[in-house]
Amino acid sequence: MKIPVCLDYSATTPVDPAVLQAMLPYFTEHFGNAASHTHQIGITASNAVENARISVACLINAEPNEIVFTAGATEADNIAILGIAEKYAAKGNHIITCVTEHKGVLAPCKYLQKKGFSVTLLPVDGQGMIDLEQLKDAISDKTILISLMAGNNEIGTLHPMAEIGKIARQHNIPFHTDATQAVGKSPIDVKAMNIDLLSLSGHKIYAPKGIGALYVRNEPAVTPKPIIHGGGHENGLRPGTLNTPGIIGLAKACEIYLETAPAERVRLKTLADRLYDGIKTNIPDVSLNGHPEKRMTHILNLRFDDLKAADLMKAMPELAISSGSACSSAENAASYVILAMGIPENIACGSIRYSLGRFTTQEHIDFAIKTTTNAVRSLRKQALTIE
Secondary structure, three states: OOOOEEOEOOOOOOOOHHHHHHHHHHOOOOOOOOOOOOOHHHHHHHHHHHHHHHHHHHHHOOOHHHEEEEOOHHHHHHHHHHHHHHHOOOOOOEEEEEOOOOHHHHHHHHHHHHOOOEEEEEOOOOOOOOOHHHHHHHOOOOEEEEEOOOEOOOOOEEOOHHHHHHHHHHOOOOEEEEOOOOEOOEOOOOOOOOOOEEEEEHHHOOOOOOOEEEEEOOOOOOOOOOOOOOOOOHHHOOOOOOOHHHHHHHHHHHHHHHHHHHHHHHHHHHHHHHHHHHHHHHOOOEEEEOOOOOEOOOEEEEEEOOOOHHHHHHHOOOEEOEOOOHHHOOOOOOOHHHHHOOOOHHHHOOEEEEEOOOOOOHHHHHHHHHHHHHHHHHHHHHHHHHO
């Protein structure tokens, strides 16, 4: 077993070997620019990109021409939020989102506030859930966008996509979701859920870093204005030479999920339950952060109330885990997601996120139980000795 054992798949995933094999020819043999339609080398790349749209679209039940390739989910979030804000500025200047959103959503919303926009940050309850009645009450005739993530990247809690989409459609408000963590791990159907814009990232689903996509609904049409200007690629919404190898990799990753997702969700839930039960059995005073049932199966966020996450992670270098979002891991502070659930800061800072993935085995889980148990017992023993 390779050490450290990776249980931080929510931060990033390794490229699946099948994904890498699919990509390799597009670095060398099929190296063409997909925008070059005057010769066969470019046409080959263009055809591959268009076929890739089909695979990505199938994973979320979209149409291929509704897929816009980006450099990742954060860029997709910015195109969706800033683009919609500019497109519908004459109608209104109000956006609804949530306190536990990823910074890829919160940061552009904060930017818009500086430009005079009004942003409502919905609160969450102790399990990370929003109140749909509060969502309805927040809507006004100036609301031009609702942006709520499908599944939280830190605690795994799932928002009720279909219910949110229904509310948004009833009020004729575009609905955007950052589905970076949920795509492939939880069923996403943009048609059934009335999702108008959806962001996803390749490196969360075993494709390479630096590739992602934005779904933009055609009917009823939702048309953000471009926030990047250049050669008019991707219908002018995301100009720039397409990352053809990355796009091929993303498509292959989506195809693998289409074939394996249902069984993989069951497998990961079994492993996550084993991890949680093993830790609870061996360690007193451990709590689950997030909803116990309405959650993604691959994320387990546990709170050790009398410890600090930084100390705990330092005590078990054999595990690659985190105390929250990878974007915030350099900050030695309690997660804003955990704090938003009403957990006091002195307790919230003892939260650890274990996130499982395609290559996680039962052996890894049992090792994590043993390693966590030994580290917690040692740290608590040290604390008693100091006292």
